[in-house]
Amino acid sequence: MAMVIENVTKLVGKECHIQDISLQFEPGTFNILLGRTLSGKTSLMRLMAGLDRPTKGRVLMNGKDLTGISVRKRDVAMVYQQFINYPSMNVYKNIASPLRLAKVAANEIDRKVHEVAEMLHIENLLDRLPAELSGGQQQRTAIARALIKDSELLLLDEPLVNLDYKLREDLRTEMREIFKRRQSIVIYATTEPLEALTLGGNTAVLYEGQLEQFGPTVDVYQNPQTTRIAQAFSDPAMNFVNGNIEENQLQLGNTPKVPLQKHLCNLAPDNYQFGMRPSHLQLERKTAADIEFQMNVNLAEISGSETFVHLDRQESTWIVQQQGIHNYQIDEQVKVYVDPTQLYIFDLDGHLVGSPENVVEELT
Amino acid sequence: MARIDLKNLAHSYLPNPATAADYALRKTDHIWEDGSAYALLGPSGCGKTTLLNIISGLLKPSEGQVLFDGKDVTAIPPQERNIAQVFQFPVIYDTMSVFDNLAFPLRNRKIPETDIRKRVEEIAEMLELQDVLQKRAANLSADAKQKISLGRGLVRSDVAAILFDEPLTVIDPHLKLLLRRKLKQIHSRFKLTMVYVTHDQLEALTFAEKVVVMNEGEVLQIGTPQDLFENPQHTFVGYFIGSPGMNFLPCTLQKGIAHVGELQIRVNDATEHQLGNCELGIRPEFLKLHDKPQPETHKVTIKEIEDLGNCKIVRAQLAGHSLKIKVPEGEEIPIEYGYLGFPPEWIRLYSDGRLIESSSYNPAQQEPEK
Numbered sequence: 026m027a028m029v030i031e032n033v034t035k036l037v038g039k040e041c042h043i044q045d046i047s048l049q050f051e052p053g054t055f056n057i058l059l060g061r062t063l064s065g066k067t068s069l070m071r072l073m074a075g076l077d078r079p080t081k082g083r084v085l086m087n088g089k090d091l092t093g094i095s096v097r098k099r100d101v102a103m104v105y106q107q108f109i110n111y112p113s114m115n116v117y118k119n120i121a122s123p124l125r126l127a128k129v130a131a132n133e134i135d136r137k138v139h140e141v142a143e144m145l146h147i148e149n150l151l152d153r154l155p156a157e158l159s160g161g162q163q164q165r166t167a168i169a170r171a172l173i174k175d176s177e178l179l180l181l182d183e184p185l186v187n188l189d190y191k192l193r194e195d196l197r198t199e200m201r202e203i204f205k206r207r208q209s210i211v212i213y214a215t216t217e218p219l220e221a222l223t224l225g226g227n228t229a230v231l232y233e234g235q236l237e238q239f240g241p242t243v244d245v246y247q248n249p250q251t252t253r254i255a256q257a258f259s260d261p262a263m264n265f266v267n268g269n270i271e272e273n274q275l276q277l278g279n280t281p282k283v284p285l286q287k288h289l290c291n292l293a294p295d296n297y298q299f300g301m302r303p304s305h306l307q308l309e310r311k312t313a314a315d316i317e318f319q320m321n322v323n324l325a326e327i328s329g330s331e332t333f334v335h336l337d338r339q340e341s342t343w344i345v346q347q348q349g350i351h352n353y354q355i356d357e358q359v360k361v362y363v364d365p366t367q368l369y370i371f372d373l374d375g376h377l378v379g380s381p382e383n384v385v386e387e388l389t
Numbered sequence: 390m391a392r393i394d395l396k397n398l399a400h401s402y403l404p405n406p407a408t409a410a411d412y413a414l415r416k417t418d419h420i421w422e423d424g425s426a427y428a429l430l431g432p433s434g435c436g437k438t439t440l441l442n443i444i445s446g447l448l449k450p451s452e453g454q455v456l457f458d459g460k461d462v463t464a465i466p467p468q469e470r471n472i473a474q475v476f477q478f479p480v481i482y483d484t485m486s487v488f489d490n491l492a493f494p495l496r497n498r499k500i501p502e503t504d505i506r507k508r509v510e511e512i513a514e515m516l517e518l519q520d521v522l523q524k525r526a527a528n529l530s531a532d533a534k535q536k537i538s539l540g541r542g543l544v545r546s547d548v549a550a551i552l553f554d555e556p557l558t559v560i561d562p563h564l565k566l567l568l569r570r571k572l573k574q575i576h577s578r579f580k581l582t583m584v585y586v587t588h589d590q591l592e593a594l595t596f597a598e599k600v601v602v603m604n605e606g607e608v609l610q611i612g613t614p615q616d617l618f619e620n621p622q623h624t625f626v627g628y629f630i631g632s633p634g635m636n637f638l639p640c641t642l643q644k645g646i647a648h649v650g651e652l653q654i655r656v657n658d659a660t661e662h663q664l665g666n667c668e669l670g671i672r673p674e675f676l677k678l679h680d681k682p683q684p685e686t687h688k689v690t691i692k693e694i695e696d697l698g699n700c701k702i703v704r705a706q707l708a709g710h711s712l713k714i715k716v717p718e719g720e721e722i723p724i725e726y727g728y729l730g731f732p733p734e735w736i737r738l739y740s741d742g743r744l745i746e747s748s749s750y751n752p753a754q755q756e757p758e759k
Contacts, residue, residue: 160433189432189588194632198695198704222697246698259698304699304718324570327594327614330631330674335566346699348674348717350594350615355574 027051028073028178028210033082035068035234042068043079044234050210052177055226057242058214060257065234066214070180073212075099086177102171103180106187108163110155116142116166117151123174141169144203161192172203181213185220197223218260222246230254252375255300261333263369264301264343270294275365280316287366288379297378300369303333303346307362315362325353336361390582391458391549393421393444398453400439406451413439414450415607421599423458424580427611428597430590432629436606438554441586445552446470457549470549475542477555479534483527487518490526491540498545512540515575532564539568543575550582557592569595590630602626618672620749624742627670633702633713635737636676637668642738650708652687657733658748664740673715675735678703679728680721686728694722705729 028050035043043065050056058066071077073084075096083092091099102123110119117138124134142148145165155163164184171179185193201224204211215221221228221242228242230249237254238245249255255263268277271294276282285292307315320336320343327333327350334345334353345361353359370379400414409415414436421427429437442448444455446467454463462470473494481490491509500508513519516536521529526537535556542551557565573596576583587593593600594614602610602617602625610622621627627635640647645659647669654669679686689705689712703714703722707729714729716722738748 190590190632191432191629191634201693201695219697223695225695243696302699324566324573324595326566326569326591328591328632329594329614330618330672335570350618352615355570355577 027087029083029085030069030073031083031085033069033072033079033084035072035077036080042234043072045082046234046236047082048229048236048239050212050227052210053208055204055211055213055224057221057224057226057228058212058231059216059218059221059228060231061216063233064231066231067182068234069231070103070182070212070214073178074101074103074180099178100174100176101178101180102174102176104164104167104171104182104184106183108155108160108167108187110163110166110170112155115152115154116147116158119155119166120151120169120173123170127174137173141172144172145169145199161188161196164188165196168203172207175207176209179207179209179211181211183214183216186216200224218246218258221258228258230257232257248377248380249369250377252298252300252371255369255371255377259302261303261344261346264303264306264341266299266301266341266363267296268299269296277316277363278318280318283314283316283365286314288381289365289368289370292370292379296373298371298373298375300371301343301363301367302369303344305364305367306343306345307364308334308345308347308351308359310360310362311364314366315364318361318363320359320361322353322355322357322359324355325351334359390424390580392423393550393582393584394454394456394459395419395421395444396454396456398440398443398450398455400443400448400450400452409606412606414443415605416452417608419608419611421582421584424582426576426581426583426585426596426598427601428585428587428593428599429601429603430587430593431603433588434605435603437586437601437603439606440603440608441552441554441584444550444584445472445474471547473542473545473548473551475538475551475553475556477558479531479538479559481526481534481537481541483525485526486523487513487526487529487537488522490537491518491522491544494541494545508544508546512544515543515578516540516571531559532561535560536568539572543579543581546579548581550584553583553585555587556585557587565592572596594630602629604629620744621670621737622744624668624670624739627672627737631672633673633715635670635672636712637670637739638707638710638712640667640669640738642667647736647738649710652708654687654731654736655685655733656736656738656748658738658745660745660747664745666741667745668739668742669731670737670739671731671735673702673713675732676712676714677730677732678705678714678716678722679730680723682728683730686730689727689729691723691725691727703727 030046030048033043033046060066072079075094078093083090120138121134147165150162185196197220225242228245229239230237232253238250246258249258266277270292273285274282275285275289277299320338323335323337325332325334332347332351336343367381372378395417398417399412401412403411406412431437443450454461488509491512492505495505513522518536557568560568585596599611600617601608604625610626617626617630624637638649640649645656647654647656689707691705693704695702699718701716703716705712705714738745
């Protein structure tokens with residue numbers, strides 16, 4: 026029993042918003058649609074919900090073809106980026122509204138309203154109007170209303186994007202708890218890799234209306250099948266340098282050649298693109314095998330507990346993510362160290378060939 | 390450029406404020422140094438825009454004074470304060486060329502045309518607007534228009550201060566980095582007194598030499614990004630700066646020991662305190678999680694692990710309190726139970742939300758861990 030998206034395509038005029046996507050989601054799973062703005066996340070959700078009809082392909086729920094069936098006749102709940110509540114109803118009535126429409130008994134409604142309100146920490150706000158709530162509280166109300174019905178399908182379209190970063194951080198952690206115990210299929214769209222990683226579950230990476238990769242979130246993160254997926258699923262973005270392997274030696278850019286070790290030993294002699302996560306680059310030498318690059322500081326950005334050092338060298342730009350607060354001057358010259366055992370390897374067409382040894386077990 | 394003194398400043402939008410909660414800006418007494426870059430940071434409704442509007446003169450404070458280089462400007466309207474302002478949305482003359490837009494604040498002040506040309510070209514070069522100087526502003530992209538706004542704010546070299554109100558909100562994400570870099574370069578080149586309001590912590594901490602953290606109308610700390618991270622003066626600063634924020638455990642203090650329930654945690658503060666509502670604060674990155682008991686560790690229950698790729702956030706339970714621990718990538722995390730170490734040099738103690746000074750880190754005595 027699952028939701029199946031079968032070869033779904035959506036054209037709007039001549040523009041292709043969704044291109045031949047097939048996916049299957051099981052009940053009780055948490056699924057993330059990850060991609061930049063305009064990658065097709067919202068379009069795909071609208072097709073799943075029945076708000077839009079696909080140009081080609083089918084949407085099946087538990088084996089039954091739902092393509093073309095109106096959203097009103099489907100068992101689906103949705104939370105949007107904007108905080109959408111009934112302005113004239115208090116929080117209690119807002120949350121209760123789907124059950125009232127379904128003519129559920131009053132005492133059962135009362136029990137369930139208190140249950141979800143407690144879960145979302147808004148039980149003391151039940152008699153307030155939406156206008157009397159903060160943004161975070163309004164979105165909690167909208168989420169509570171979506172949760173109360175136990176719909177088969179629950180869609181959340183970047184629900185935290187309009188909140189302050191601290192609220193986002195708090196709610197993100199709570200979300201994980203809230204969805205853990207549900208039997209629904211939960212689909213959650215986001216542009217932020219960190220959000221996908223925090224929430225766990227499965228991740229589908231979308232790019233320009235196409236499905237790039239789908240699998241358990243951690244697997245997709247550790248084994249991005251293409252440079253494009255690696256870019257989308259790394260925040261800050263993954264760094265790249267061209268290099269080659271010949272005669273059992275590795276050369277990155279124009280740095281001195283070094284002997285191959287660990288996961289690099291299995292690679293055939295060839296030219297490759299090497300990917301480095303910002304957190305794997307160092308500004309101090311850690312081991313004798315580290316490869317040294319001379320770079321120029323473009324800007325050091327400080328997040329509060331981390332420093333993102335933006336660097337450039339010839340035409341390439343890199344980002345180093347450091348723990349703690351560090352000061353760098355603009356245009357300061359620094360040495361950056363790459364540990365070869367942490368390199369991701371892609372061929373020149375951008376397909377993954379190998380990833381660091383701690384995650385390399387099975388490449389699919 | 391000027392030094393800005395805020396003397397006993399406070400503001401309420403109500404006619405007869407009675408309690409502290411009636412004030413949008415609570416009593417503030419600070420000196421902002423000449424030529425420094427300040428960012429006002431805090432959640433929405435914290436009073437940062439109120440403070441900016443008082444400095445610019447758009448708002449007259451209900452109490453206290455604002456001084457520019459010692460001169461009381463409290464009653465002086467914005468146009469006579471000799472300040473430049475940049476707002477969230479571009480403020481430019483659509484029918485004028487980019488050059489004329491940039492030159493406008495100077496022509497208004499009857500600066501000789503040769504000096505104007507020199508200055509406009511200098512600013513245009515910094516903001517990479519040289520190629521569009523002769524174009525009409527109307528036809529440019531939103532980003533370019535906001536750059537013109539920034540340029541108009543920066544073009545006068547004789548202003549007391551430049552005030553920015555969320556100036557990069559409408560800018561495309563990949564251009565933000567470029568403009569942040571520009572603003573920093575401009576600041577270090579011209580040593581302007583800059584005040585920058587934002588709710589984006591990355592922007593505030595990247596831009597400013599000193600960050601002014603505000604909450605509920607109160608200035609809680611003015612410090613460098615490093616100060617805010619290592620020595621939060623208030624529990625709110627510890628919570629608000631850094632992700633995840635600082636952990637807090639209610640405790641009582643006794644001669645170098647913090648008692649958290651039954652537990653005893655050694656702290657670097659041997660002062661005899663008679664203080665109420667004490668809390669022990671420690672950042673998630675400074676807690677040390679072991680799989681076996683070590684000297685001075687405490688047994689914790691592992692509740693949940695979030696794998697963020699470059700690190701893991703472990704949520705653990707200690708004496709009925711929840712703690713977050715940041716564990717670097719590649720380190721093993723014990724199953725079910727672990728033993729948690731609290732390095733005393735990274736413990737901060739708070740009473741009624743405020744840092745107990747004697748517990749704070751002293752860089753002269755200790756080297757921070759890398």
